[in-house]
Amino acid sequence: MNSETDADSYPSRISMITLSGDSYIRLALETFLATPLVHLLSGLDDDKPIIPQEGARLARVSGYTEWLSTTAPIITLGWDWELDVSQGQPLYVRLGSPRSNIMLVDAMAHDLGPTKTSMLLETAIDALAWQKETHQYIVTRYA
């Protein structure tokens, strides 16, 4: 049956990570979500960094963080963040849209476009546990 053939071929199609001539890595959202990312580096925006410490009164603290896949070609994903101190315990919160070489595609391998890709990546980032590693790196880097 055709439907079985399609179903059989679909997993191999979405699992491909390919680098296009325009430098985009085209992949399905499912493939991206199944690809582990590792922390590369993070930094603060401020010229004179303020190290977030428990109990300290914080001015606005913001920065960026960079994550990579261990695949070849490499998926790169970076985003801005700020510390939200409104709830007492400082919380790292993503700011704005991510920067990457990712173009998400649908089941037919058609581009979803930069806007939809960005929106889906934002949701994916917010589901990642990136805050702790970012905080540890920041504290070490600016100690």
Next chain:
Amino acid sequence: MQVMSGAPEGLPQGLYSKLARYRHNVFVEQLGWELQTQDGTELDQFDRPDTVYVVAQDDEGHVFGCARLLPTTRPYLLGEVFPLLLNGLPPPCSSDVWELSRFAAVDLNNQTSALGQFSSPVAIELLQESIACAAAHGAKRLIAVSVIGVERLLRRAGFHAHRAGPPMVIDGHPILACWIEID
């Protein structure tokens, strides 16, 4: 802010030398990049007679911003020095692709730091001028070799940009290559 652009021969007398000293101050003295220097100036093999510069000056003629534009049909920084930033792809070579490098927007007289430079409106204006200048030379796309701050600036300024590869820490400085589409 006054923005001048052109090849060295087309720039007002003395501006090229001021630009070279400005780049030394920003990239070597403030950012600590290990670059080719001579007598307090920073120029390399890509600063040629055909290189196009965009230079921002204040009313008193002090340089407070710059960018360098190179056609990818001739040797350029990414292709010659940093091809590893392209994630395995060959460096572009096309008359409608230009490279943007050595972008800075540091006001040395007002104590703008090199670290905080990319948050200023001046930086956005200089970036817009640089992209317009490249377009005027036939560019339809730019490939930028830059620190992460420039890429963040591009995004904030509303440009359509995406990465050509992951950032790499080179001599202690994270840099990357990113594409800028000229609409």
